[in-house]
Amino acid sequence: MQYLVSVIDDKSNPGSTDRRPAISAFNERLIAEGYWVFAGGLADTDAATVIDNRGEQAVFSDGPFVESKEYLAGVWVWEAPDLDVALKLAAEASKVCDRKIEVRPFQ
């Protein structure tokens, strides 16, 4: 079963910025234990562009699709046998990243 694991940051109360080495070590472990599918940190939401081409013409808008205090800072995709395993890893991930984590199953 695959889970999308989102790292949530808060603009008014951001997590610490020195987590990179700890996250790298955690990623090494995810790979070694067979959970790792994909991981990526994201640029600031200011760098996002939303495209809507459902009408006659593509409309571009500058910025994320929803403006909020909390935003997606990075994602993982994990392969785990069940939610308990994913939640246990996510609890560690939250410590390692110093941020909140959302775990959501793929369909």
Added chain:
Amino acid sequence: MSDVREAIARAHHDEWARVIASLTRRFGDLDIAEEAAAEAFAAAVERWPADGVPPNPGAWLTTTANRKAIDRIRRENKRDDKHKEARMVYDDPPEPVGAIDDDRLRLIFTCCHPALAMQTRVALTLRMVGGLTVPEIARAYLVAESAMGQRITRAKAKIKAARIPYRVPSAEDLPARVSGVLAVLYLVFNEGYLATGPDTDPLRPDLTIEAIRLTRLIRALMPGDGEVAGLLALMLLTEARRTARVSAGGELVPPTEQNRGAWDTGLIAEGHRLVRERLAAAAAGVAPGRYQILAAINAVHTSARDIRDTDWSQVLALYDQLVRLDSSPIIALNRAVAVAELDGPQVALAAVDRLEDTLTGYHAYHATRADLLRRLGQSRQACAAYDKAIELAGNTAETAYLTRRRDQLR
């Protein structure tokens, strides 16, 4: 005829959780299990009056439910790979029978999974383990039937989509998960013990009795767990005083005024036995958890034939032990009640006043202050505290009691 009805009611009571649990295990789907179990009980209602009650009702129901489930799967043509893929995960092969290998335990841990919202855990546990119907649960929690139905449906969908496992947690996770299950049962019990809402009966024995029944089940499944024993004892010792707690006029009766002859001696004896069992364990070096300490406090209260015989120093010592374990202000508030008996209302009031910041929205804080101020002869301040308590209290019998107390001061 009434014998058959009784047999069906008893089978529902005894076998519902077992049927759901074994079907969930076999088909890996709570939805299928729930529907098939309901159909099997409906079949019993239809057939038993004519055919007679089968010698082993549980086996009859399980077999019938299994058949219904297979019928449904065939009907929906779900026996393809897709269905197999959607099966819930459980630890296979099963652990040796004995220890804590019972499908009902798996069911309980799944229904009380921490990834589900607390209210959802309560609803799902009452439905799947307790066998209450959706309308019954909706009535118990004063929500619309459709909303309760949706809550349960969404929970089942999340369990499936997120793959919440169907198993007893690992030894490492077990204490935290058991305490999660006990929190659900205690919540059910407390809503029955002090029901909230202007149109609700002040006591809801349907909920307290159901909570006790489910806690007994967990006790049977995990006889070695001290906190399970503690919670069961706490519930029994509280339930024993139920009928004495509300007057004929619908007013809450405080412990000082309760007719102790109306207490249920059978429940008290059973509760005391459990507390003694835990005391022996504590003497052997097993540190008691909060439910065990709360049960011990209630054992002291129920040991006194008269309120004046209450061993308050014992109560206070237990509260001190509890405070070390759980620094919540509500426990500090209850501790102050024992302090009032030992050191007088003035000392207790000072302790209560220190809790104002955290408890100002809690009716019992104001009710306790009101009582202490009343005992100190400070009528005007006591009245104001009663007003605040009445405003915040959600239980009709408690409101009636507080109102009378306030009016006596005027």
